[in-house]
Amino acid sequence: MLTHRFWAGLFALVPILGIGLYVIAVLGVGSVGGFSFAGLWLPENANPYANAIDHLFDLVHIICGVVLGVTTSILAYVVWRYADHPGRQAEPALYITHHTLLEWIWTAIPAAILVFLGFYQLQVWADNKMNRPMVMVEGQERAVEPSALVVGKQFGWEVYYPGPDGVLGTLDDQRVENELTVPVGRPVVLRVEAKDVLHSFAIPGLRVKQDVVPGMTQLVWFQVDRPGTYEILCMELCGWGHYKMRARMKAVAEGLEAEVQE
Amino acid sequence: MRFLTTYLFSRDHKIIGIQFLLSSLIWFLLGGLLAAAMRWQLAWPWSDVPVLGSWLFANEGGQIPPEYYTMLVTMHGTVMVFFVVIPILAGAFGNYLIPLMIGADDMAFPTLNMLSYWFMWPAFGCLMLAFAAPGYGPAAGWTSYPPLAVLEAAAPGSGLAQTLWLMGLTFVGISSMMGSINYITTIVQMRAPGMTMFRLPMTIWAMLITAILQAFALPVLTAAVMMQISDRLFGTCFFIPEGLMVADGPATGGGGQVLLWQHLFWFYSHPAVYIMLLPAMGMASDILSSMARKPLFGYKPMVYSMLSIGGLGFIVWGHHMFVSGMQPLVGAAFMLSTILIALPSGIKTFNWLATLWGGRLQLTTGMLFCVGFIAMFVIGGLSGVLMAVAPVTIFIHDTYYIVAHFHYVLFGGTSLIVIGAIYHWYPKMFGRLMSEWLGKLHFFATFVLMNCVFFPMHFLGAQGLPRRYADFTAGDSFSHLQPVNEFITYSAFGLVAVQSLFILNFFGSMVFGRRAGANPWNANTLEWAAPSPPPHGNFTSPITVYRGPYEYSVPGRESDFWPQTEPGEDAHGSHHGA
Incomplete structure (x- = not known):
């Protein structure tokens, strides 16, 4: 029967490959069997209005990448550390039902990030969908x-x-x-x-x-x-x-x- | 006769649950095969389909015709959403677990419950007939946007096939509505003595919130479906504006609004996303806690976050319509509400991690599926944050990024839990344990292959690869991605194939499985106090509930679990932590 280490290793692949493949795609380096990784990220953008879209795309990916890395690494660690197996000491599981401060922390920090993201993007949305471009015609904006x-x-x-x-x-x-x-x-x-x-x-x-x-x-x-x-x-x-x-x-x-x- | 009333037209919630389970699993297999056919076309466009091609597509020389591809896209989505995920969560597990977990002898309305299953059959019939209708079948997507879905001239599948599709959805809706009324009543009225609301297992909270969502959202979908039927059959124009020219001829229409359907459809179908997720979250919480031998971390935050998902779920539907032509200012409002709904999902994830931390994890197959679920749900949830950012959606809307996202949530999330829950509650249902060895092999193969199928789709989406295209080699932009499409196709075939391990295990264990006993996992919740399988009426002696469902590893007790039914001093006062 497969040991808990095997499963912890499998779950550890999620952050390793999940983030690793993204890094490879962004850098566009390497190839497998003649297939180049160069063409796996955003195609080149030629529209100055949309530069901010690409910036948001990268920014959200970085934030999400950090969250993915931390949470799934903890998950893999937990399986490696806390799985029951024949060699494990007879320590019982902790009896903890809740922790109010922790709940506040992991509510407030993501909330702050999300609210920031919500407002940060509004101008980009407006520029691309609401504020039609203006030009100067005979000294007047039209x-x-x-x-x-x-x-x-x-x-x-x-x-x-x-x-x-x-x-x-x-x-x-x-x-x-x-x-x-x-x-x-x-x-x-x-x-x-x-x-x-x-x-x-x-x-x-x-x-x-x-x-x-x-x-x-x-x-x-x-x-x-x-x-x-x-x-x-x-x-x-x-x-x-x-x-x-x-x-x-x-x-x-x-x-x-x-x-x-x- | 006796056989008919016991197994076929049974009013026993457990038999009805198993009926839902088996029929949904059959549809699951069919939906998977539809997906495999799509993947064949995407990897090797317009090549002869082996074996089946000469039989199905004799007139086309054995190739999948493009009309057929759009049918596959439509039916894969329809089958998986309306005939697999919703009925398997609410219909199968809701039915099976609700009375057992609250200590009731059956549902509040057993006959209504039986009818809710048998109303699925006209829906099955309509959908099967739709495959046989002219034009290969409905082909306007599972979202059935008009005018494509309404005007027969616009798509060969928008004739009789689309009408059958709409009828099928109506019957599914009737079934769901009967179910949800029954679930709400049962949970509110039939709890065993001592089972207060805050002693309910998370599964039951999730089922309750889900049933409320169904009851309030479904009438809108039903109304919309009726309006589309009426547009098609009675010449009304709810969704068809004037002056359309379809296939070089004028289309009958006037005064309708195309976007109206999208609003009505998503007003149901966004809450439906949570209808397809909350029960899975609830079952995951119960399996994780009992298999970590540790109390569920943060019971009340878990309940409140599900309630807020349910509430917010009603005001985010517009994020499906950011680039639909909806007024952009409204889009900005929907963006803000959508971004907030990421918060309760995050809270649940952190609480699950804290539940596992410091536990004594029993890595059963069911538990492995739950741990895998957390990892996949994190990926699907985070890509959801990306899509809540409306300017980014301008680029990724209707690309494979979206396809990757909802498959991580619905396959990596819900389906993994559904399979895990089958492994977990199978001993209760059939009195025997499933093979752990086969189960773990099945988990390993499914977990690896699903990532091979869906993870590369993020990169296809980052390139702007559009959904629902039958052929990516036709233009300039995407030919270089063809090796990725082939890789995904091989992995998808593998993913379908390894499910045979599950089928083998499921049926084989009915005969060869080890006898389970009442409580094989040493779990606390009430269903484990009943015999396996429980008789009609469920419990052999009256049930009284003395404590919450998650009293595992309570200090000072010899055994590491404390069933809800066992008389004794309540654990209050021994709470550790803040």
Whole structure:
């Protein structure tokens, strides 16, 4: 029969591997059988609005990593130290029913951390979902107007740009399928809608995600700081072709958008 | 005839509990096989399914078609949530343990109790028929978001199959409602003399809070399900707005709100998360204390933290909808309430650790599952903190990070306790002990393999890998992750396969198991005062309760346990600590 040491060792693997694998993924070092660990953490972010999201992601992981390490190590230690086995002295188990001070400590400290986290993130949430970007126009601050309308449908994205009249949502809008072009280096606002069922407009490389809801018009905003091509994914189950509902977004230097759209 | 009333249409809570247990375990196996089929597709997209492929998918050349994959996603979730976890916790263990642990001879309403089981059968029938309905089966996810779930043109499975799905859920709901009324009444009214509320074992507290959650949350789901049925069959438009174009044709609709369903669904289904967790926490507390030979640390904080989980559980549903299009200011409020609910779960974990500290741990199979549960629940709980941070959810919502999180809670948490609880209470149920050797092998394999399946999903999620995709090789972003998907698939097949050890042990021990006696674990709670298995009516002599359920290793006593039924001076005054 397996001894208590074996089980304590098994439980000790939880903090060791749990934290160890995260460290390997974050550092991106090493490989197994040709598979590189370099691509296991957050993909590169090109959206300055979302830098704070990555920061929160790392911060919460560090806090949780510490809690995981401490609690599961204690668990493994307890199994190693307090398991009954033939060699153990005849000491009885402690008779302790409660400890008020301890209860207060392990209520107050996590509560303080959680309340801190709750308030610390509010500004990031507001910047990404509530406070639409502003620009200075003729000395006045104005909300950035949507530069394109993106409509989700089974299974692709229709992109509409303002036509010659310069206004979005009129009959002369230009329509492109599955290809969005945005300028680099300044705030972009998009109008997102859905034609048939729920979809979600998501660009992992920019940390952008917004469900698009039939019957609702919503805005998403971001800024792309690096020219290149980004994948737009649908991230809300929309039917059998959900997995292939993708589009490309090209981020190009300002002034070139029109050429690319042609 | 006698057989029918004794074993089939029995009004004995123990038989009903075992009926729930066996049928849930069969669904558990089916749900696992559905998951294995999903994993096959994800590791080797569009490759021929061995053996079954040529039979199931003859028209597609043996491959899983994408419509079938979305059905698998839907049915795996539905089966596991509504046909396994909820009925096995409340239906099986609630039924079996409540009257025994409070010292009652049966439930308050035995006939209602029998009906609560037999109302599961129309639900079973509906779900089985849904598999056979056109379009392979319901395919709008276990959450069944409209318009996908309502408009037949949007998904082949959203026809008859979806109606059957909704009917099935209704019957499950009726069953749960009957159960919860019965549990509340029984716990409040039928406790043995001396069994005050603060002498109840933690399992019973958990079952009581769970039953209250069910009773208050379930009507909302039932109403929502009825509204969706009415949208589908009677042409109402609760959830369908005007002007939709589905499959290039106009859809009938007007005036409905798509988000309304999500609010109603999650108003039930978030409390349901705790319905699927609290009973497991309660049973874990009882097993841990009795197997550590040590009083449960912090009885009252444990009760209060469960009560606050139950209360807060009603005001956090919006965290499923952070990026749904719900007003972001409301999202901020839900974020704050969600982050607070991590606190009582943390308190419970610390109290469990303190319960084990300084004990004399008996590492039985049931105990190993409980210790494993704590480790897995810590992982699942902490990733829950990450998701409560709404800005982070913008990135990880609907990715595999979420999949990892809820499997750590529901498989690593609840399912490990369910299996552990079977090992622990099996001798009471069947009068024989399960094989410890096979049991430990089963624990080891399950524990290792479940981590191989679910831990790598955190990294897939960190890459933004979306849920419910049938194929990750199609685009640019995720092809490099395919080796991880293959690894997960091999581990998942292993995880399903090693459950055969459990099946073998479960049925084999009925015949070959060692005879258990009334109290094989030297535990204090009342069920161990009854014979194993207890007869109809449970106890052979009237029960009086003299003390709390956790008086283990009381100083100055010869034996290290002190059953609740044993007359004698109460342990009050000998409390150590502050």
